Amino acid sequence: MIKKITTLIITLLLVSVVTFVAFSVIPGDAAVAKLGSEATPERIEAMREEMGLNGTIPERYMRWLKGAVHGDFGESYQYRGIQVSELLAQRLPVTMLLAVLSLILILVFSIPLGIISARKEGTWVDVFVNLFTQITMAIPAFFLGMLLTYVLGIVLKLFQPGKFIMPQDDFWGCLRYLLFPAIAIAIPKIAMVVKFLRNSVLSEVKKDYVRTAYSKGNCTKKVLYIHVFQNALIPVITFFAIVCAEVLSGSIVVEQVFGVTGIGRLLVTAITNRDFPVVQAVVLYVTALVIIINFVVDMLYQLVDPRVRTE
Incomplete structure (x- = not known):
């Protein structure tokens, strides 16, 4: 039982890391997708800061993981203001x-x-x-x-x-x-x-x-x-x-x-x-x-x- 629970936790961590990294390195920018290609660099940078996209991948992942452990997966990018x-x-x-x-x-x-x-x-x-x-x-x-x-x-x-x-x-x-x-x-x-x-x-x-x-x-x-x-x-x-x-x-x-x-x-x-x-x-x-x-x-x-x- 303990072995299976440990395996479950490790698997979830590995999947979360792979998913996080994959969506962080693929081409495209969530801030640009939100504002549109006509947005100014200043607005895009401000949106990136608001969405928590600034910082290194490990920093962002650890911030996300800390919230996820407590059931907080962050705020949706598409549905602003909705968790x-x-x-x-x-x-x-x-x-x-x-x-x-x-x-x-x-x-x-x-x-x-x-x-x-x-x-x-x-x-x-x-x-x-x-x-x-x-x-x-x-x-x-x-x-x-x-x-x-x-x-x-x-x-x-x-x-x-x-x-x-x-x-x-x-x-x-x-x-x-x-x-x-x-x-x-x-x-x-x-x-x-x-x-x-x-x-x-x-x-x-x-x-x-x-x-x-x-x-x-x-x-x-x-x-x-x-x-x-x-x-x-x-x-x-x-x-x-x-x-x-x-x-x-x-x-x-x-x-x-x-x-x-x-x-x-x-x-x-x-x-x-x-x-x-x-x-x-x-x-x-x-x-x-x-x-x-x-x-x-x-x-x-x-x-x-x-x-x-x-x-």
């Missing part, structure tokens, strides 16, 4: 709601479809599921989002594209709107998990312990759900952790297509406007999320298979 922590507090609930809806859809559909496809190997059901997974995995997320926006939004009028409602204004209205981008995010991920789970189950049913379970008089359903499914989950959990990290970190393209004001859209806007404090905070959020998910996966390994031991 980065405030922006994150506004956008995080939206992305988390979208992620939870997406993950629920993925779990509800992928696990049954994966098991059914494995049980019905070689039948028309298996062929149909495989065809579905191949097609949906090949469709880019942005194109799927555009299709859903046109069909469900414009044609069927199930929602009004571009009219996103913040959760604090209308929670259930926000939830209803987020269902559609959640579907766009979930469909390709469902296909991936189904294919992975199917292959894992088919690999397990060929092992000796399955034949032993059948020889003891166990029915197919009992063998599948008590013996095979538990062992088949181990590699699937690893893959699902990657899916969770991608979904929870904010599906940037899908948020842009549906006009969802979440972390992904905030990141795109911040990069475009060289809003470095916001970019730094979002990158740290994503990094911490990936590390935490990996930690949870290690714990799940122990629950699914007691033979697996974490350090």
Whole structure:
């Protein structure tokens, strides 16, 4: 446990250093981007001083790190007078709601479809599921989002594209709107998990312990759900952790297509406007999320298979 926490802290520090240095050395100036190219050198210098851009990179980094430890990521360059922590507090609930809806859809559909496809190997059901997974995995997320926006939004009028409602204004209205981008995010991920789970189950049913379970008089359903499914989950959990990290970190393209004001859209806007404090905070959020998910996966390994031991 101590080792993993230490690794988390070191990784966050390294990522913060790399991100800080990268945005400090790439061409361009946040002060110029803010004032415009027609601004006088005096105004630009005054703006640089106001934005805290003067000083060496180590000095600026240490100043930023000291504030970040206390939850203060500085003030946004683009939204003057607004703290980065405030922006994150506004956008995080939206992305988390979208992620939870997406993950629920993925779990509800992928696990049954994966098991059914494995049980019905070689039948028309298996062929149909495989065809579905191949097609949906090949469709880019942005194109799927555009299709859903046109069909469900414009044609069927199930929602009004571009009219996103913040959760604090209308929670259930926000939830209803987020269902559609959640579907766009979930469909390709469902296909991936189904294919992975199917292959894992088919690999397990060929092992000796399955034949032993059948020889003891166990029915197919009992063998599948008590013996095979538990062992088949181990590699699937690893893959699902990657899916969770991608979904929870904010599906940037899908948020842009549906006009969802979440972390992904905030990141795109911040990069475009060289809003470095916001970019730094979002990158740290994503990094911490990936590390935490990996930690949870290690714990799940122990629950699914007691033979697996974490350090």
